[in-house]
Amino acid sequence: MDFGRFGSGRAVRRVEDQALLAGEGRFTGDFAPEGLAHLVFLRSPHAHARILSIDTAPALAVPGVLAVLTGADLAAAGVKPMTAALPFRRPDGSPLLAEPQTLLATGAVRFVGEPVAAVIAGTMAAARDAAEAIEVDYEELPAVTTIAAAMDEPDRLVAQSRYGDAAAAQAAFDRAAHVVEVDLANQRLAPAPMEPRVVLAAHDAATGRLTVRLSSQMPSSARDAIVDLLGLPPGSVRVVIGDVGGGFGMKTGLYPEDAVVAFAARQVGRPVKWAATRIEDFLSAVHGRDVESRAAMALDAEGRVLALRVHGRANVGAYPRSTGIAIQLLIGPWFSTSIYDIATIDFTFTALATNTNPTGAYRGAGRPEAIYIIERLMDVAARHLGLDPAELRRRNMIRPEQMPYTNAMGQTYDSGDFERMLEQGLALADWDGFAARAAASAARGRLRGRGIATFLEWTGGNAFEERVTVAVKGDGGIEIYATTQAMGQGIGTSYAQLAVDVFDVPIERISVVFGDSDRGSGFGSAGSRSLFTAGSAVSVASGKAVDQGKALASEALEVASADLEYQGGRFRVAGTDREIGLFEVAARQPEGRIFIDSTSKVAGPTWPNGCHVCEVEIDRETGEIEVVSYVSVNDAGRVVNPMIVEGQIAGGALQGLGQAIFEQVVYDPESGQPLSASFQDYAMPRADVLVGGYVTALDQSVPCRTNPLGVKGVGELGTIGATPALVNAVADALAREGRAGEADTLQMPLTPPRVWALLAG
Known part of the structure; x- marks a missing residue:
């Protein structure tokens, strides 16, 4: 049978679409575990202001409220601020100047929508009522919003980079027959994916592990950032990502809100969910x-x-x-x-x-x-x-x-x-x-x-190494796990097609799985890297699985591996009718499968x-x-x-x-x-x-x-x-x-x- 019609180079219909079109997608917002608590953020109404005081007592008095968190609470618990660590310098040679961001504002707020406090309650209504009850006394400060205004304040200059040869360029301009010059603006944009940010965290007191579900393009980096910010032991956090309703780069890094939800779940001992409203995403999801x-x-x-x-x-x-x-x-x-x-x-x-x-x-x-x-x-x-x-x-x-x-x-x-x-x-x-x-x-x-x-x-994001696991199961299925992340771009279908090229089986036999930091670490999906890094890794790992299957088939058929041909999911002794199927070989193994854990790298x-x-x-x-x-x-x-x-x-x-x-x-x-x-x-x-x-x-x-x-x-x-x-x-x-x-x-x-x-x- 010609399975090549499902392989690469063909316009195969996306295997991801049927579940999504039937309303069977599993987004973070679809999960509601028993005992679920809801988190609501109180956000700054000012672009720049000192925080003189925060009175959370009125919020704590609202029925159903489990906890109210402020920046002071997080600091007392040893939670770190988010910082920018890069080797860039300012024009005078001093290090990069970037204000650290505490997960909840401490001392001052610096943009409208910055999280100031978080309320956790048994119902969304109670959480919202309590957030509105918090009393914050602000002293408003002058705000700088434009590039021109920021240029007038030296402490607003974060860093500067210079490249090339200014003298050589000037010499070229001096001898040029024509010189053109333009002033251009690339205006600020809001990514606005269909699915806003959603985070659900649950802490298992028996094991000490924290499981965080969220809408993200990078499971591994989200896990690592939570571990670092909250000061948790390595291996104590698992990040799980289901369907993602668009990312566009907006969901590449961890947000303060994500880590606050994780912290809150540990504090209240119940699963905690936060789902951003569209306005919250406009205000505080990166532009x-x-x-x-x-x-x-x-x-x-x-x-x-x-x-x-x-x-x-x-x-x-x-x-x-x-x-x-x-x-x-x-x-x-x-x-x-x-x-x-x-x-x-x-x-x-x-x-x-x-x-x-x-x-x-x-x-x-x-x-x-x-x-x-x-x-x-x-x-x-x-x-x-x-x-x-x-x-x-x-x-x-x-x-x-x-x-x-x-x-x-x-x-x-x-x-x-x-x-x-x-x-x-x-x-x-x-x-x-x-x-x-x-x-x-x-x-x-x-x-x-x-x-x-x-x-x-x-x-590529200059991240060229990728890990893939392949499990050929005795029940007739092939599962591929990739540490990149599907978010609507169709990479599950493309990976499956690449696997068809190697395994020569129907595409229905192949399932591609993403989004579990316990199953592997990787860079994630950003910079249009998924297909050429992880796709290459899928192809390499699939080839290794067939090679291992061939070695096992040679033992079963009592012939040298070199005498075996592989086609249509079956190993055949060349020139004979003696054969054995790939899945039959897998079923004979102690674990009922052929398993490959492969890391490969592209050159650039x-x-x-x-x-x-x-x-x-x-x-x-x-x-x-x-x-x-x-x-x-x-x-x-x-x-x-x-x-x-x-x-x-x-x-x-x-x-x-x-x-x-x-x-x-x-x-x-x-x-x-x-x-x-x-x-x-x-x-x-x-x-x-x-x-x-x-x-x-x-x-x-x-x-x-x-x-x-x-x-x-x-x-x-x-x-x-x-x-x-x-x-x-x-x-x-x-x-x-x-x-x-x-x-x-x-x-x-x-x-x-x-x-x-x-x-x-």
């Missing part, structure tokens, strides 16, 4: 982006880039986190030159603390910010030089014969044929036929523009890339933008499941379009109050953003050279390409309307009032 950059490019007379200068300033919030700092001061700079052969750079990136929610990982994490800068510069330069923007990009692309290529930041691209992606993208988008489409739009009274982004992205990151082309129409009367065409050609290396890859790219592209047109977290600059803490005030992209055609093509001609599968991570690729492609399209439309100056200074989000004002002058 993304929030970077302002001044960027300049020096070019020779033919349009070849001589040097790139970027000075960026990032708002990392009230309590700078390691990820938030590293994303802006290290990860983004790594590939700011993108797919272009630019040897000379001058980069300065500064992290600043403000009285806003901390920033962290959000889909793309530094790559969208970096690619947005270089792609906006390319279009501005093309207009100033009078060149087709595609031609300017072509002249500066790294050539295939230069691979492996080490960029100015020391990052090595193992593979890539960037001009090939460009040519395919232009053909698919009918680039040369744009004039006719623009004329047709004009005849309808609408303004049309086209934008392009050619780019790459880095995946992957560098997926692509060409994305967007066309928009703009209503001159209202400034409203419609995406009438979106085309992309993507180098994802070898593709395991085309349907999943295309879905990931499409979902990412919609998020990127959402940033370009709609999304922005807004704080009142004086009070620090959030003005966009619900879906009434924070606009999300909808399906009708794309009113025209959407076409995605995959190019598998350039496999990755750093992993045995040849795959490249694609979970964030669409997010990175869509934003500059759309903004460039709007800028192109403005320039065609005689507003080149406005085109060069265009800022996101491109709301109708903003676009209308630009058109109206």
Whole structure:
């Protein structure tokens, strides 16, 4: 029987979907153990204030309340604060300056929504009533919410990084035939997955173990952080993760609330659950982006880039986190030159603390910010030089014969044929036929523009080792456990397909399991790393299981292993009809299974890339933008499941379009109050953003050279390409309307009032 139809390279329907569609998913919020208590947080109403006193007596008097916790209670119990530990320094050479965050505010609050106290009660209603009864006396302090304001206060400067050769870059700018400069903002975003954060903790007094269920992308790191913060013995915490309703980077690190719930369960001796409201997630789940950059490019007379200068300033919030700092001061700079052969750079990136929610990982994490800068510069330069923007990009692309290529930041691209992606993208988008489409739009009274982004992205999080266990069971099933984490991206299906390639059995025989820190430790799922690290590990471990099965089959059949062939789940003596099944071999073992615990490592990151082309129409009367065409050609290396890859790219592209047109977290600059803490005030992209055609093509001609599968991570690729492609399209439309100056200074989000004002002058 041909089981290959379920293997890699095929658009196999996702095995995860049936349970989710039937309402049989098992999310943390679905669990309600006997004796469950509920936790509610009292949060700061101020962006910056001293805490003069906290009176919890009224809350303790509410019937059904089990405990009320404050920062002082946690400190007395030896609970540690959350800190940022990175080797970055400030401009004067002093160490990084980042305020530690106690799990519940102590002494002062530094952003609206910061947890101040926690109430645990037998019912949610009692917990809410008690939280409202707590009396906190605050002395309000001045709040700083913007990058410009933070620059005026020296103690707000967290750290700074510098890269390249400033003198060499200046010399290149001095001799350049053309210089273009732009000021750009990557506005603050709220990730907003379907499932808010949920935590359920239970303490077993008999064993001393704490079991924590939560919605997270990283089971092992969540466990380790709880152990560290609460000062617990190694091995005393188990983290379990079921279904996850989206992460987008927001669920990579542990939150103060997570550790408070764990502490509370130990304190009250009952299971304790906290489920964030949507407003709580808007207020206190990490935000993304929030970077302002001044960027300049020096070019020779033919349009070849001589040097790139970027000075960026990032708002990392009230309590700078390691990820938030590293994303802006290290990860983004790594590939700011993108797919272009630019040897000379001058980069300065500064992290600043403000009285806003901390920033962290959000889909793309530094790559969208970096690619947005270089792609906006390319279009501005093309207009100033009078060149087709595609031609300017072509002249500066790294050539295939230069691979492996080490960029100015020391990052090595193992593979890539960037001009090939460009040519395919232009053909698919009918680039040369744009004039006719623009004329047709004009005849309808609408303004049309086209934008392009050619780019790459880095995946892997620099975590290249992965552990996988494989159990071939005598009952006919194969269970694979991976320390990465499913969160809606379909990796369970992809892993199963890779196992089918090796085991040659129906995909229904294979179950893929995630989310139990007792079963293995690993980095988790972030940075589009799951498939090329854990997928490679699944393939390797499956091969080891078949090899072990072959050795055991050779004993059972009393022949040498070399004489055995394996096909369709059976071992056969070559040239005979003597055979034994893989599962029969497993059933003969003492434990009734063949078990493999395998750790393997890939050689480096992957560098997926692509060409994305967007066309928009703009209503001159209202400034409203419609995406009438979106085309992309993507180098994802070898593709395991085309349907999943295309879905990931499409979902990412919609998020990127959402940033370009709609999304922005807004704080009142004086009070620090959030003005966009619900879906009434924070606009999300909808399906009708794309009113025209959407076409995605995959190019598998350039496999990755750093992993045995040849795959490249694609979970964030669409997010990175869509934003500059759309903004460039709007800028192109403005320039065609005689507003080149406005085109060069265009800022996101491109709301109708903003676009209308630009058109109206």
